[in-house]
Amino acid sequence: xxxxxxxxxxxxxxxxxxxxxxxxxxxxxxxxxxxxxxxxxxxxxxxxxxxxxxxxxxxxxxxxxxxxxxxxxxxxxxxxxxxxxxxxxxxxxxxxxxxxxxxxxxxxxxxxxxxxxxxxxxxxxxxxxxxxxxxxxxxxxxxxxxxxxxxxxxxxxxxxxxxxxxxxxxxxxxxxxxxxxxxxxxxxxxxxxxxxxxxxxxxxxxxxxxxxxxxxxxxxxxxxxxxxxxxxxxxxxxxxxxxxxxxxxxxxxxxxxxxxxxxxxxxxxxxxxxxxxxxxxxxxxxxxxxxxxxxxxxxxxxxxxxxxxxxxxxxxxxxxxxxxxxxxxxxxxxxxxxxxxxxxxxxxxxxxxxxxxxxxxxxxxxxxxxxxxxxxxxxxxxxxxxxxxxxxxxxxxxxxxxxxxxxxxxxxxxxxxxxxxxxxxxxxxxxxxxxxxxxxxxxxxxxxxxxxx
Numbered sequence: 533x534x535x536x537x538x539x540x541x542x543x544x545x546x547x548x549x550x551x552x553x554x555x556x557x558x559x560x561x562x563x564x565x566x567x568x569x570x571x572x573x574x575x576x577x578x579x580x581x582x583x584x585x586x587x588x589x590x591x592x593x594x595x596x597x598x599x600x601x602x603x604x605x606x607x608x609x610x611x612x613x614x615x616x617x618x619x620x621x622x623x624x625x626x627x628x629x630x631x632x633x634x635x636x637x638x639x640x641x642x643x644x645x646x647x648x649x650x651x652x653x654x655x656x657x658x659x660x661x662x663x664x665x666x667x668x669x670x671x672x673x674x675x676x677x678x679x680x681x682x683x684x685x686x687x688x689x690x691x692x693x694x695x696x697x698x699x700x701x702x703x704x705x706x707x708x709x710x711x712x713x714x715x716x717x718x719x720x721x722x723x724x725x726x727x728x729x730x731x732x733x734x735x736x737x738x739x740x741x742x743x744x745x746x747x748x749x750x751x752x753x754x755x756x757x758x759x760x761x762x763x764x765x766x767x768x769x770x771x772x773x774x775x776x777x778x779x780x781x782x783x784x785x786x787x788x789x790x791x792x793x794x795x796x797x798x799x800x801x802x803x804x805x806x807x808x809x810x811x812x813x814x815x816x817x818x819x820x821x822x823x824x825x826x827x828x829x830x831x832x833x834x835x836x837x838x839x840x841x842x843x844x845x846x847x848x849x850x851x852x853x854x855x856x857x858x859x860x861x862x863x864x865x866x867x868x869x870x871x872x873x874x875x876x877x878x879x880x881x882x883x884x885x886x887x888x889x890x891x892x893x894x895x896x897x898x899x900x901x902x903x904x905x906x907x908x909x910x911x912x913x914x915x916x917x918x919x920x921x922x923x924x925x926x927x928x929x930x931x932x933x934x935x936x937x938x939x940x941x942x943x944x945x946x947x948x949x950x951x952x953x954x955x956x957x958x959x960x961x962x963x964x965x966x967x968x969x970x971x972x973x974x975x976x977x978x979x980x981x982x983x984x985x
Contacts, residue, residue: 545573549955550927551948556935558948559927562920565738570958571868577957578848579604583685583692583705585850585862586610588878590689590725592618596639596654602864602872603693608681609633610691611640613654618686620693621656621678632678643678652678688717689724708786712844716854718829719803719837720880726860727892731875731901737913739849739865742873743950745909746851746861747793747843749781749941750932755908781840781941783933789847789953793941797841797855803880805838810890817887845946847953852878857895869917875899 543563548570550559564570584604591599591610598611600623607623609632625632630647642659643652651660656678664671683694685702690713692702703710717724735742745751781795797805803821810818825834841855851861858878865871877895879888898905919925930951933943956962 545570545955545958548958549951551952551955553934556931558931558934558944558951559929560951562923562926562928565740565917566868566920568868571865573958574865575605577960578954579695579865581694581696581699581957582848583683583694583699583702584848585846585860586620586684586691586693588689588724588726588860588876589618589686589691590723590881591637594639596641598633598638598640598643600633600636604695605864606681606695607631608693611643611654615655618691619654619656620680620684620691622681624679625650626658626676626678627661650676656680688713705788706846707788707790708784709788709790709792709844709846712786712792712842712854713852715833715837715842716852716858716878718833719825720882721824722881724858724878725881727877727879729877731899731906733873733901733906733910734866735871735873735910735913736869737871737917738868739863739871740950740954741913741916742863742871742909743845743849743851744930744947745913746853747783747791747845747946747950748944749783749793749795749843750944751912752942755912756905758904758908783939783941783943783946785945785949785952789950790845791847791946791949792842792844793946794840794842795855795941797839803838810894813886814890843941843946845950847950853899856898857891859895859899 543561548561548564550557552558586601586603586608587599587610591597592612595612595614595616598609600607600609602608608620609623610618610620612618621632623631623633625645625647627645627648627650630645632643632645632652634646641654643654644650649662650658653659658673658676681693681695682697683699685692687702687706687710699705706713781793783791783793785791803818805818805822822834822838825837828834829837842852844852844854846852849863849865851859851863853859853861860876860878862874863871864874877892879891883891897903900906930944930947933939933945934948936943939945
């Protein structure tokens with residue numbers, strides 16, 4: 533199985549990754565970031581076959597609420613019907629193909645195509661069209677209802693679609709990522725909701741670079757030094773005047789390409805971990821939330837919710853950043869060197885007033901369009917993409933921590949887990965064909981907590 537690289541040579545897909553577990557060497561050929569042929573194969577073998585994130589149930593709270601999205605290159609929208617059910621449709625009129633929803637969001641009792649005025653209800657049924665009497669007796673409205681993706685399902689309010697009718701069920705696909713979604717959702721007393729508005733931007737780099745970057749703890753200090761110094765200058769939650777030394781975090785492969793890095797909270801957690809950044813007035817309210825979490829879930833689980841943070845990748849292109857705030861980051865690949873990125877902020881429904889302001893401010897300060905982190909990361913990834921033009925340097929290295937018994941978040945296990953699943957899919961293999969370190973399979977490694985070896 534070969535792919536044509538940018539220089540015209542044929543490259544065996546199996547040779548695009550060096551995964552030498554004995555020597556602890558892991559390298560990725562940079563044509564994976566530049567080749568149009570590989571980009572097209574990704575669409576067919578990954579985005580047309582996996583479960584892909586669509587949106588959150590809270591975005592369509594009321595009957596008739598809809599949101600428009602582009603997912604795996606397709607125009608879609610999801611809408612809550614009069615019966616309360618959330619449905620997903622291809623955003624293409626069955627008549628001539630025009631976009632039915634032409635706004636990103638809204639509320640409608642009837643969806644009317646602007647081109648020929650065909651009209652549909654919130655269940656997707658064709659309910660009216662001008663001059664219907666001009667059609668013959670075989671014309672059947674039911675054959676021209678709005679079309680849905682082959683598979684639609686949700687977990688804890690997160691909706692996913694798949695264009696593969698034979699895809700495994702969503703619960704099985706999420707594998708070990710389910711526990712981390714539970715940790716996030718269970719932080720709230722009355723459920724989670726997406727705050728209105730989003731941070732949308734186009735990044736001139738390959739989509740896999742942002743998947744890597746979102747999990748990468750190694751770049752924190754050199755790339756985001758300004759933020760680290762800013763937080764250190766505010767003091768710490770333990771009374772020190774610099775960032776206190778904490779135990780290193782852990783990185784895990786969760787199966788099916790999903791990966792996570794998990795750290796001890798350093799700069800505060802608006803859910804229930806105070807930091808001087810939040811102000812003295814926030815200390816007791818956050819303490820009350822933490823006591824509630826302990827009472828409901830026990831000390832160990834409450835500790836994970838309130839005192840640890842996590843960067844979660846749900847393969848292939850959904851990132852949930854649960855640290856200074858909770859961010860849903862969706863990556864839509866456009867070309868080998870371009871992607872659209874959308875970020876939403878997820879908050880507990882019960883939060884309001886000063887607590888909600890604190891959480892939103894934490895989100896904007898670090899991950900907002902003018903925050904400490906996002907502009908740094910955009911510059912870094914676009915710089916990498918430009919650097920890939922030096923084709924004489926063929927390989928990128930992700931070997932850090934490969935021989936450690938339990939790699940930390942500044943190591944690169946989490947990126948290797950992503951790349952191994954990518955490599956398997958690009959070769960037409962399933963998850964069972966990927967091992968995280970002989971003779972232990974990925975699934976067994978996750979279950980035992982041994983990580984890579």
